[in-house]
Every structure is written in structure tokens, then in C-alpha cells.
Amino acid sequence: MRISNSAIEPDRLRQLLTGDAAGACVAFEGWIRNENEGQEVLRLEYEIYEPLAVKEGEKIIGEARAKYPILQADCVHREGLLEIGECAVWVGVTSAHRDEAFAACRFIIDEVKVRLPIWKKEYYVNGDSGWVNCERCAMHAQPERKVAGDSNVRKQCVVS
Amino acid sequence: MRISNSAIEPDRLRQLLTGDAAGACVAFEGWIRNENEGQEVLRLEYEIYEPLAVKEGEKIIGEARAKYPILQADCVHREGLLEIGECAVWVGVTSAHRDEAFAACRFIIDEVKVRLPIWKKEYYVNGDSGWVNCERCAMHAQPERKVAGDSNVRKQCVVS
Amino acid sequence: MNKNITVRYFAGFREHAGVGEEAVSLSAATAGDVYELLKHRHGSQEPLGHCKVAINDEMADWNTPINDGDTVLLFPPVAGG
Amino acid sequence: MNKNITVRYFAGFREHAGVGEEAVSLSAATAGDVYELLKHRHGSQEPLGHCKVAINDEMADWNTPINDGDTVLLFPPVAGG
Numbered sequence: 001m002r003i004s005n006s007a008i009e010p011d012r013l014r015q016l017l018t019g020d021a022a023g024a025c026v027a028f029e030g031w032i033r034n035e036n037e038g039q040e041v042l043r044l045e046y047e048i049y050e051p052l053a054v055k056e057g058e059k060i061i062g063e064a065r066a067k068y069p070i071l072q073a074d075c076v077h078r079e080g081l082l083e084i085g086e087c088a089v090w091v092g093v094t095s096a097h098r099d100e101a102f103a104a105c106r107f108i109i110d111e112v113k114v115r116l117p118i119w120k121k122e123y124y125v126n127g128d129s130g131w132v133n134c135e136r137c138a139m140h141a142q143p144e145r146k147v148a149g150d151s152n153v154r155k156q157c158v159v160s
Numbered sequence: 161m162r163i164s165n166s167a168i169e170p171d172r173l174r175q176l177l178t179g180d181a182a183g184a185c186v187a188f189e190g191w192i193r194n195e196n197e198g199q200e201v202l203r204l205e206y207e208i209y210e211p212l213a214v215k216e217g218e219k220i221i222g223e224a225r226a227k228y229p230i231l232q233a234d235c236v237h238r239e240g241l242l243e244i245g246e247c248a249v250w251v252g253v254t255s256a257h258r259d260e261a262f263a264a265c266r267f268i269i270d271e272v273k274v275r276l277p278i279w280k281k282e283y284y285v286n287g288d289s290g291w292v293n294c295e296r297c298a299m300h301a302q303p304e305r306k307v308a309g310d311s312n313v314r315k316q317c318v319v320s
Numbered sequence: 321m322n323k324n325i326t327v328r329y330f331a332g333f334r335e336h337a338g339v340g341e342e343a344v345s346l347s348a349a350t351a352g353d354v355y356e357l358l359k360h361r362h363g364s365q366e367p368l369g370h371c372k373v374a375i376n377d378e379m380a381d382w383n384t385p386i387n388d389g390d391t392v393l394l395f396p397p398v399a400g401g
Numbered sequence: 402m403n404k405n406i407t408v409r410y411f412a413g414f415r416e417h418a419g420v421g422e423e424a425v426s427l428s429a430a431t432a433g434d435v436y437e438l439l440k441h442r443h444g445s446q447e448p449l450g451h452c453k454v455a456i457n458d459e460m461a462d463w464n465t466p467i468n469d470g471d472t473v474l475l476f477p478p479v480a481g482g
Contacts, residue, residue: 011171118481119412136446278400279331296365
């Protein structure tokens with residue numbers, strides 16, 4: 001598990017997983033898309049508490065190894081400001097057969113999304129911004145926007 | 161769907177799937193591994209009937225598009241002699257959310273493996289060779305090996 | 321009545337037949353008949369259900385009728401990926 | 402009896418508090434008490450179950466006891482990926 005301040009390089013990362021016993025490689029990439037829940041997104045900002053994100057990420061990868069007979073697994077998550085189309089997170093898994101690689105890759109990204117101390121702020125075309133998943137966080141922080149219809153504090157779903 | 165005589169380049173292929181609405185990308189790669197059903201594999205040879213492999217592959221990708229709300233999908237399969245560690249098949253899918261990308265990627269590789277006119281001959285360390293999945297194919301073709309215990313005509317499972 | 325068809329063999333079938341393609345004259349009504357009548361050529365004991373067939377570059381069923389001039393492709397069990 | 406602890410705020414909590422970290426003295430028995438007693442700082446109306454907490458860089462539960470000198474990390478709902 002690694003947190004990166006620069007562009008994720010899936011090709012280089014995948015090559016680190018190679019091995020003569022590997023018959024299957026499944027990779028997931030989360031990309032910044034231009035829309036979320038009907039609002040046009042300009043860019044995203046990821047805030048990460050790295051010490052615990054790495055520790056919890058390693059734990060998730062260990063759980064995947066215990067659960068599925070996989071060979072290698074890794075995950076890298078971007079931090080900071082990301083533009084549309086950039087890769088925010090990469091998960092790669094290798095195994096002898098494809099069943100385990102698919103299942104473990106899915107398990108890792110699912111857990112990473114809900115367990116790691118990572119927060120995502122969306123910046124919208126209309127000038128608003130908001131922390132994803134944070135319906136009632138810091139409700140009093142931006143009173144001028146509350147009056148304008150709460151568009152930035154509504155429940156938001158995860159990007160991908 | 162494409163059949164390739166030269167090394168598959170997953171990074172280049174994935175970049176062809178990008179788009180501002182894509183939030184998830186799932187890629188599967190099948191790699192040549194050094195073992196199958198307990199026998200050490202030296203290399204593999206893929207024979208492909210390209211016209212129908214391409215046609216059937218396009219049909220499978222079309223079925224995936226009809227079944228799941230995905231954005232892009234593609235598949236490339238290698239032909240000819242491949243060494244351990246080489247990529248034999250690549251499937252890439254993009255979608256807004258990750259559920260569909262995982263499901264469609266899995267659907268495509270599962271169908272490709274059972275529907276495309278592709279045959280795989282394994283060359284073993286012990287000098288034997290055999291067509292994978294072909295238990296009783298051309299049983300009379302190699303009588304000297306039949307006597308030697310049928311090791312090359314037994315039922316074999318798919319590599320990955 | 322015999323039909324004049326072209327048969328193409330793949331993978332293990334081709335290796336056994338020693339050729340990839342040949343012209344044959346067979347009293348075959350369906351694709352399945354072609355497979356059965358050419359067992360001495362492709363050499364396979366596989367049940368039909370394990371193999372596939374295409375006629376004139378279209379995937380077909382074993383009970384698809386054969387016409388004079390058809391090209392019949394006999395596919396051993398496939399193993400992509 | 403009050404405990405002297407360090408509190409760290411993240412994301413929306415940090416934006417509301419205006420600081421990422423501060424020293425506080427609170428009559429808090431558990432991590433959950435810290436969250437409740439500091440509502441005027443992090444400003445969140447989220448139920449505890451939506452948020453997470455870590456104590457001295459270990460993930461913790463809201464009912465984990467607080468000791469003098471602890472560093473308590475208050476995490477708003479996470480959204481990785």
C-alpha cells in the first residue's frame with residue numbers, strides 16, 4: 001500500500017507483480033470522472049492521513065491474501081488535486097487462476113473505499129465544492145451555501 | 161476484438177479506453193504460467209482461426225455492452241508461440257461505476273475462453289506436448305505416447 | 321447423394337489429418353454427419369458437444385444442413401486465454 | 402476529571418475548526434465523548450457511526466477509553482477511490 005503525490009503508473013506497477021506461477025492479473029483503476037450525482041465535476045482533491053491509510057491498506061491486502069489463494073497484490077492511492085481523467089487509485093492482483101484475482105481485486109478496492117482515512121472534495125463547474133459522503137459534516141461551516149439550497153451538503157455517492 | 165502476433169501492450173490498450181465519463185477501469189490479463197495440472201510448462205502455442213475469432217469476440221463485446229451499462233470494452237488475444245510470463249490475452253472495460261466494469265470484464269474473458277476458435281498447445285519440460293481441453297482429440301495421432309501412459313492426452317484445464 | 325464440400329481442420333484435428341484443408345465428397349445431410357464421416361481424418365473420439373463447427377465462416381450447429389460447395393470448419397474443443 | 406489530549410481534525414472537520422490540530426482539556430471518558438464535546442469545533446451533525454476515530458495512530462472504537470496525553474484523530478466519513 002502506497003500513497004502517491006505524482007501520477008500513478010499502472011504499467012510499471014503491474015510489472016512488479018509478475019512471476020512465473022501467475023496465470024491471471026486483474027487490475028482496477030479509479031479515474032476522476034466529470035460528473036457525480038448530476039453535478040458537473042471540474043476536479044477532485046484527496047486528503048489522506050498517510051500513516052493510517054498505509055497501515056489499514058496493508059491490513060486489507062493481508063486479509064485478501066488470507067481469504068484468496070493469490071500470489072501478489074498491491075494498491076496505490078493518489079493524494080492532492082486531481083484533474084478529470086487522472087487515475088486516483090490502482091489495485092493489482094495476480095494469481096494462478098482468474099477467479100481469485102477477480103475476487104481479491106474487488107475485495108481490496110471495496111475495503112479501501114470504506115476503511116482508509118481518505119477524503120475526497122469535489123469542485124463543481126458551478127463554483128460549489130463539497131466533501132463526498134459527508135452529508136452533515138461541518139454543516140455550519142458554509143452558511144451562505146446552506147441558504148442557497150444545501151447543494152453542497154447533500155448526500156453524495158462514491159465516484160466509482 | 162483483435163488477434164495479435166506481437167507482444168500485447170496493456171498500457172497502450174488501456175489508454176484507448178479513456179473518456180471523461182469513465183470512473184472505473186477493470187483490466188484482465190492472462191499470462192503464460194509455468195505449470196498446468198502438475199506438469200511443468202515450457203511454452204505455449206496458440207492457434208487461432210482469426211476471421212471467426214474476431215467476429216465472435218466482437219459479438220461477445222456487444223453482448224457485454226447490452227448486458228451492462230459500460231462505456232468502452234476491448235479484447236486482444238495473442239497468436240503463435242508464447243514464453244512463460246508473456247501476456248496471452250487482455251480484456252479492458254471502462255464504466256462510470258466499478259460494479260459494471262468488474263462484471264463485464266469477467267463476462268468477456270469467460271466467454272472468450274469458451275467460444276472463440278482458439279486452441280492452446282502446451283509444451284512440457286519432459287518433452288511432451290498436448291492440446292489443452294482436448295482429451296480424446298486425435299487419439300490415434302501419437303500412438304507411441306499412448307503407450308507411455310497417455311500423459312499428453314488427458315483432460316487439461318484452462319490455464320488461468 | 322454425395323455433396324462436394326471443402327473441410328478445414330484445426331489444431332489437433334489438423335495435426336492428425338496431416339492437412340489443414342481438403343476437398344471431400346460425402347453423403348452428409350448435416351454438419352454432424354461430416355464430423356462422423358471424417359473420423360478417420362481428424363481422428364477424434366470427442367463427443368460432438370465438446371467440439372464446434374462453422375460453415376462458410378459462420379458459427380453453426382451440428383444439425384445445420386450441408387449444401388454442395390460448403391466449406392465446413394471442424395473445431396476441436398477450444399481453449400482461449 | 403479533565404484529560405489533556407491533542408485532537409486532530411481532518412477534511413471538513415479541519416475546515417470547520419480552522420486548525421488541523423489543537424490541545425484541549427476535556428472531561429471525556431471515551432473517544433465518543435471527545436467527538437460530542439468538540440461538536441462546536443468540528444461542527445459535524447453526522448452520527449458517530451458514519452465517522453471514525455483513531456487514538457495514537459491506531460484505529461479505535463468510539464467507546465475506547467481516553468487517557469491523559471492521548472492524541473485523538475477525528476475522521477469524517479471516508480471516501481477513498
